[in-house]
Amino acid sequence: MEKNKKIRNADFLQGNIACAEGAIMAGCNFFAGYPITPASEIAHHLSKRMFEVGGTFIQTEDEIAAIANVLGASWGGAKAMTATSGPGISLMLENIGLGVVTETPCVIVNVQRGSPSTGSPSIHMQGDMLQSKFGSQGDYQIIALAPSSSQEMFDLTIEAFNLSEQFRTPVFILSDSLIGHMRERVELPNKEELALFERRRLKSYQGINQKIFLDEKVALMPVFGNGLKANVTGSTHKEDGFRNVSDPKILDNEIKVLSNKILKHKKEIIRIEEVNLEDADVAIFSYGLSSRAVLKSIEVARKERIKVGSFRPITIWPFPDEEIKKLSNRVKTIIVCENNLGQLLPFVKAAACENCQVIFLPPKTLGTLYHTMEIIEKIKEVV
Amino acid sequence: MVNPVTHNLKKYFRGEINYTTCPGCGNGIVAQAILWAIDDSGIDFDNYAFVSGIGCSGWIPSPAFNTDVLHVTHGRAIAFATGLKLAAPNMKIIVTAGDGDTSAIGGNHFIHACRRNIDLTMICVNNQIYGMTGGQIAPTTPYLSKTTTTPYGSVERPFDLSKIAIAAGATFVARWTTFQARQLRKTIAKAILHPGFSFVEIISQCPVQYGKVLKKRNDAVAMLMDYKERSINLKKARELQKSELKDKIIVGEFVEERNVPELTQEINRLREEALQKCQR
Ligand SMILES: Cc1ncc(C[n+]2csc(CCOP(=O)(O)OP(=O)(O)O)c2C)c(N)n1
Numbered sequence: 001m002e003k004n005k006k007i008r009n010a011d012f013l014q015g016n017i018a019c020a021e022g023a024i025m026a027g028c029n030f031f032a033g034y035p036i037t038p039a040s041e042i043a044h045h046l047s048k049r050m051f052e053v054g055g056t057f058i059q060t061e062d063e064i065a066a067i068a069n070v071l072g073a074s075w076g077g078a079k080a081m082t083a084t085s086g087p088g089i090s091l092m093l094e095n096i097g098l099g100v101v102t103e104t105p106c107v108i109v110n111v112q113r114g115s116p117s118t119g120s121p122s123i124h125m126q127g128d129m130l131q132s133k134f135g136s137q138g139d140y141q142i143i144a145l146a147p148s149s150s151q152e153m154f155d156l157t158i159e160a161f162n163l164s165e166q167f168r169t170p171v172f173i174l175s176d177s178l179i180g181h182m183r184e185r186v187e188l189p190n191k192e193e194l195a196l197f198e199r200r201r202l203k204s205y206q207g208i209n210q211k212i213f214l215d216e217k218v219a220l221m222p223v224f225g226n227g228l229k230a231n232v233t234g235s236t237h238k239e240d241g242f243r244n245v246s247d248p249k250i251l252d253n254e255i256k257v258l259s260n261k262i263l264k265h266k267k268e269i270i271r272i273e274e275v276n277l278e279d280a281d282v283a284i285f286s287y288g289l290s291s292r293a294v295l296k297s298i299e300v301a302r303k304e305r306i307k308v309g310s311f312r313p314i315t316i317w318p319f320p321d322e323e324i325k326k327l328s329n330r331v332k333t334i335i336v337c338e339n340n341l342g343q344l345l346p347f348v349k350a351a352a353c354e355n356c357q358v359i360f361l362p363p364k365t366l367g368t369l370y371h372t373m374e375i376i377e378k379i380k381e382v383v
Numbered sequence: 384m385v386n387p388v389t390h391n392l393k394k395y396f397r398g399e400i401n402y403t404t405c406p407g408c409g410n411g412i413v414a415q416a417i418l419w420a421i422d423d424s425g426i427d428f429d430n431y432a433f434v435s436g437i438g439c440s441g442w443i444p445s446p447a448f449n450t451d452v453l454h455v456t457h458g459r460a461i462a463f464a465t466g467l468k469l470a471a472p473n474m475k476i477i478v479t480a481g482d483g484d485t486s487a488i489g490g491n492h493f494i495h496a497c498r499r500n501i502d503l504t505m506i507c508v509n510n511q512i513y514g515m516t517g518g519q520i521a522p523t524t525p526y527l528s529k530t531t532t533t534p535y536g537s538v539e540r541p542f543d544l545s546k547i548a549i550a551a552g553a554t555f556v557a558r559w560t561t562f563q564a565r566q567l568r569k570t571i572a573k574a575i576l577h578p579g580f581s582f583v584e585i586i587s588q589c590p591v592q593y594g595k596v597l598k599k600r601n602d603a604v605a606m607l608m609d610y611k612e613r614s615i616n617l618k619k620a621r622e623l624q625k626s627e628l629k630d631k632i633i634v635g636e637f638v639e640e641r642n643v644p645e646l647t648q649e650i651n652r653l654r655e656e657a658l659q660k661c662q663r
Pocket residue numbers: 437438439440441457480481482483484485508510512513514515516521
């Protein structure tokens with residue numbers, strides 16, 4: 001960092017570069033990826049920077065290999081990351097499930113583009129919000145964060161590493177092509193000031209039935225190469241890693257403990273930004289880039305003395321349902337603004353439990369920025 | 384009084400040995416050959432890690448071998464092993480995979496590992512069939528074979544996995560059948576010490592699923608005798624015409640190339656160069 005002349009204590013950075021620098025600040029020392037718009041700048045930047053910090057960069061043969069490399073590297077003791085867009089995530093999903101059940105810390109950045117399929121590589125959308133949580137087979141929990149600026153691309157990448165180490169699990173950054181590509185001022189902390197969560201490692205071999213998995217309080221990780229004889233499998237297993245694929249009780253335990261490991265720590269994980277909600281009758285639920293227009297609209301509406309505020313989940317998964325439930329008891333209406341056909345809308349509705357009205361407002365044209373007028377009109381309509 | 388004798392390889396097992404392979408399966412011979420080679424290497428077992436995919440061959444190290452074992456998704460073992468090796472370059476990493484694992488779903492990772500010349504030892508158990516899933520055709524199954532998904536006989540030509548490895552740039556390539564267990568042990572020992580990507584293909588009997596195809600169901604001995612008949616050493620094979628080699632299994636060490644840049648060392652060089660530039 002000190003050596004890189006361009007980056008001082010504050011800089012004007014593209015979101016993707018801010019993400020890459022955030023990773024380095026967090027101690028990331030392994031990156032594997034496959035080129036894809038609009039995420040490639042992260043790879044470009046790290047193909048240089050990784051070696052400067054003594055780490056590894058590899059451009060793999062595809063995204064399946066990228067996530068496999070990342071998970072393998074994590075077992076080898078690295079802080080590892082990959083970055084891609086929706087099509088790449090689609091390819092990674094089987095191994096992301098393996099990352100969840102083998103409790104392998106890593107960070108997966110999805111710079112979302114217009115989808116489905118090959119879609120529109122440089123149009124920004126929020127179309128993969130559910131994919132990250134439900135894309136791999138079976139019941140599982142994931143942690144996903146949604147940055148809304150270059151600054152947050154930096155900060156939340158660091159946070160993603162911290163959460164992944166703390167909870168021994170893959171963590172998503174759900175960005176989009178516009179956040180990835182726009183340039184903004186980013187304030188860079190001193191590394192000494194940062195609170196980094198260091199991996200809680202198993203120190204010595206505890207015998208054949210050592211408890212290295214499936215603890216709601218997070219088991220110590222038996223990083224490879226330390227004589228810990230780690231027994232790691234994507235098959236259904238017990239605390240010691242031994243596979244048992246015939247007893248439903250073992251399966252039941254694995255699914256529930258892994259879920260609880262995240263859900264019982266929701267308070268620690270979930271971050272929300274609330275603006276002007278104290279006296280609000282109307283709350284706008286939005287995240288990522290969409291909330292930039294929402295905040296502007298609220299500013300304008302407030303000048304007209306309309307009691308409206310913003311509820312912005314920074315953590316998308318686990319979903320902040322309790323916070324939304326509380327909100328629903330305070331406001332008359334929640335307007336859900338997301339740049340898709342309403343992916344998180346059903347979750348907001350379920351959390352609000354009919355305590356208040358929940359209505360949906362996508363941008364007029366999917367893949368475009370909200371006009372503040374669109375939002376203000378809707379606010380006025382419901383007030 | 385009978386003196387209890389402990390098998391020389393028992394020390395490498397996690398608890399009681401409880402393999403779930405079918406009787407007569409070649410995986411037992413392969414498991415032993417690997418462990419004997421490790422015994423010969425003199426390198427502490429803790430310095431080894433195994434990465435395996437899904438398929439009967441994936442169960443050779445998992446969970447039985449008493450060291451770090453990473454048992455991953457079907458076809459992806461090499462890709463996981465690549466990340467592991469890059470992060471822990473001092474470890475000896477052995478990948479065990481089936482023929483389907485290696486050349487169907489994981490074919491891409493296989494050729495790229497050969498090209499990269501990353502220091503991994505790849506043990507490919509080629510039983511010429513999908514064993515685990517019930518005897519479906521694999522990319523290695525001979526032409527006209529009747530399998531559970533080719534009831535009329537297969538109409539596709541099989542891969543020669545060693546040839547693929549050679550063409551893709553692997554710097555150590557060898558093939559034996561499970562009949563040549565001693566040679567196999569020596570070759571694996573060499574492969575482990577080879578500084579680069581080594582590919583050891585083992586033609587191995589699956590008496591249950593491929594035995595059925597050959598009308599030798601559950602007859603491991605007949606399959607091994609067949610390997611004995613058909614195996615021909617590479618040096619002898621060189622003297623024969625193509626027509627004389629029909630139905631033969633060419634065995635031996637095909638390639639052993641040193642002094643080819645190895646990936647973890649190349650990456651280390653990049654780190655050193657980058658650090659020097661930064662210090663300037
Ligand atoms: C993505 C995926 N597709 C399919 C399967 C099912 N499956 C498990 S093993 C296997 C093939 C095994 O054949 P091979 O790799 O030759 O190993 P063998 O059992 O013969 O040793 C298949 C298709 C799977 N586990 N994952």
